[in-house]
Amino acid sequence: MSIKHPVTRAIERGFTLVEMLVVLLIMGLLIGLVSASAQPDDRALLRLEVDRLAQLMDLAATEAQLSGKAIAWTATGPAYRFWKLSEDLGWLPIVDDVLRARTLPPGMTIDGMRLENVRSPERMRVEFTPYGPAASFSVDMSLGNARYTLANSPIGEVRVLPQGGTGDEKFARR
Numbered sequence: 001m002s003i004k005h006p007v008t009r010a011i012e013r014g015f016t017l018v019e020m021l022v023v024l025l026i027m028g029l030l031i032g033l034v035s036a037s038a039q040p041d042d043r044a045l046l047r048l049e050v051d052r053l054a055q056l057m058d059l060a061a062t063e064a065q066l067s068g069k070a071i072a073w074t075a076t077g078p079a080y081r082f083w084k085l086s087e088d089l090g091w092l093p094i095v096d097d098v099l100r101a102r103t104l105p106p107g108m109t110i111d112g113m114r115l116e117n118v119r120s121p122e123r124m125r126v127e128f129t130p131y132g133p134a135a136s137f138s139v140d141m142s143l144g145n146a147r148y149t150l151a152n153s154p155i156g157e158v159r160v161l162p163q164g165g166t167g168d169e170k171f172a173r174r
Contacts, residue, residue, distance in 0.1 A: 042107075042144040047160070049104060050141055050148040053080070054158045057126070060099055061156060064128040071099070075113070075124040075139070078104040108143040126152075 057073060060082055064071040070085040071094075081101035083091040094100060104110070113124040115137045128134045133156035140149050149161040 041146075043146040045105060046108060046141060046143040046146045046148055049108060049143075050150055050160050053139070053141075054150050054160055056082070056099060057128075057150070057152065058158045061128040061134055061158075063099070064130045068130045070127055070129050072125060072127045075110045078106075078109050080104075080110065080124075104141075105143070108141065111140040111142050111147075113140070114138045 060071045060073060072083040072085070072091060074081060074083065079102065082094045082097075082099035084094050086092050110124065112119060113126075115126065116135050124139070126134055126137050133154065134152055136152055136154045138149050138151040138161075140147065142148075151159050151161055153159070
């Protein structure tokens with residue numbers, strides 16, 4: 001049986017301070033890289049919200065046609081909501097549905113709207129009737145330097161135009 005020296009026993013049991021600092025440094029770098037790649041940039045986040053709004057507006061138009069009741073969309077700055085027309089009570093907010101009121105992420109805004117190519121600065125409202133496609137409209141949204149325009153054609157196609165597009169670019173149909 002051999003007897004080990006006390007200094008040798010201490011070295012075998014633990015890590016040095018330098019080894020611990022190197023491990024912590026490597027872990028910090030990895031966490032930083034993962035968190036930086038996991039957070040989408042402004043353009044990607046805005047595109048996600050514009051796509052969501054395009055799908056919700058398409059759903060509202062379809063719902064109006066199938067239910068036989070008009071549905072409206074209104075927006076104020078960083079929030080929007082859908083309304084359903086009741087024969088008895090007028091316009092009522094939709095609360096228990098996919099078309100519920102929504103607030104945009106911080107910094108994202110609905111900058112303006114054009115209805116039938118006329119800018120509507122004070123009132124952002126679109127009505128989807130059960131008797132045909134909605135009037136043609138476009139909604140401008142922004143986050144930081146990123147800008148997108150959501151546009152509805154006279155035949156009811158909802159499209160997303162990049163960077164506040166004019167319609168000359170290729171459309172991304174939604």
